[in-house]
Amino acid sequence: MTSRPELSVSFHNFWPGFDPKTFFLTRELMRRFNLRFDLCGRDLQFFSVFGKELVPTRGRERALRVWFSGEVFEPSRMIYDLHFGSLPESLWGKRWVRCPVWSAGINWWDDTSPYSPSHLLAERRFEPREKFCNFIYSNRTSFRTEFFDLLGKRRRVDSCGRVLNNVGDPCVDKFKAVSEYQFTIAFENALSPGYVAEKLIDPIVARSIPIYWGASEAKTDFNSDAFIFARDFQSFDDLADHVIKVSDSREAMERLVTAPVFPDNRIPEQFTASHYVNLIVEALSTPQTTIERHALNDTLIADQPGYSRKGKGLERLGKRIGKHVARFARMPLR
Template sequence: MREIKVNFVDFWSNLDKTDNYFYNLLIKKYKVVIDDDPDILFYSCYGREYLKYKCTRIFFAGENVRPDFMACDFAFSFDFNKRENHFRLPLYSLYIDHHRKLEEVMALKTREEAKAIWNLKSKFCCMVVSNGDSPERLDFFKNLSKIKRVDSGGGILNNVGGKVADKLEFIKDYKFVISFENKKQIGYTTEKILEPIFTDSIPIYWGNELVNEDFNSGRFINHNDFDSQEALINRILEIDNNDELAIKMLMEPTFSTNKLPHEEEHIRVLDILCRIVEGDKKPVAKQFWIHIHRFKLELYSVKQNFKRYLKTFFKPEK
């Protein structure tokens, strides 16, 4: 078995370098060694350490950030992008492997199973959020809370006595879960819609306007389907008061028929990685383009700092 050296940088802080989506695919074909001088570097959007490496670079979009192909040789992101060196791999796909076996996510429930699950749901609705930059999400939480109690277990608007330690364990008792993305962007679908499905709850989703390309519209409540928050809230209350509607939703398949099956996705991603390893896809992110990319980052940083300065300088007096 051929040995390859890889490394992972600029990912979320708790990424396990020897137990993650890409590593677990590669070890099916190769002896994979984590090395500070790798043949292939996987990087995401939470830092700039990737700029130190001169090997083949593979970008993964962990946030609502588009790949800069000046810096990477290949990119996996949420984008519906037809480039030869890009493959659509939304963040939620990584959560399927991390949290649940595929058969658990895909398994259809009988009416009796769904009814028993719904009858165990003792609470109405919750939210677990620590990012306060989404006014749509906070506004909806406040408006729904005026009608019926909504629990908040995250760092924002917390009303349960502190941040919960285990999100999935917390939300499993709730009928509905507010599953708003941080930002609205075509194709950008994270774990937020999937986690309530893991716990047999009903997601209330806002974000990707093409979310129905990935998830079965019958399995969640889509903010985009309603003309107003009032209409959306009325639909939530209707389901809350009609067990048959809720049971029917729990019996629905998780994913859209348009979605590439998860096992087929594994095959395609591994095929891409193998072609990169075997040299069919040569590095194209030359050092000249890396320098241009670095200059763009510095320019962006200067612009952001200048905006913050203007906000502070021209902040109106209370």
């Protein structure tokens, strides 16, 4: 049996509580390499936006630098060899790879997870549910609360989170809570090209019809027949009226719930962990003179200027990303 080559890696400025061994890119790399986790990776260094750690260098030759953020950020004030972010394209050209947050939550390593390909691509069944619609958020935004109020005037919407809670204590198990409802209000925090986070895939997996507001790329990342795309409507009133119409039709609900999750019932290759790691491996095997690893070896500084002012917000954001990326390791099949 051929032994796997050793790879020295390190992680810098990731979210609080980040565990590199459960990170989706790490898990795929471990299929191909014996990873050694160092304070300063000799071969490969990953960076994110949740800190301002200065990273030492090793003389003239340096490791491959890979930047990752699933949120609406772009790297600044540092130079990287590969960038994984939400934007569909960038001036970095081939060094920029669109990596939406939802793709980081696909569990390629455990078939019992509801986020595994075997579950996501399986035939989807429709089960009637008495509860109408849920709204689960911890951060208040005006457009989300406006639609919650508007739809709630037509039919009761349960707010099971901390914002506008009307059911008592906030839910502890979001997946279980969402699984009890016909619909889920699934609005992103912001509208940005390519930004499709976990808010769409979570209710789809729970077989609750998402009422989704976000980037238009959602309609090509996923099967557009499996959710209601809010931006297809002229107004929130039109959207709310449509949701009520669908709720009153078992046939319409069944058609949405049983539609394949992805176009042609296949997870797009460009959003697989193996594809992302293939790009990293290719970059690792490319001579520095070809990949143009810029000679910024003396000082590395924080990616996001003003981190001290935005620290609490970034920390909350990071915890949310961390929960999404890591939860597949412990979520049972439902």
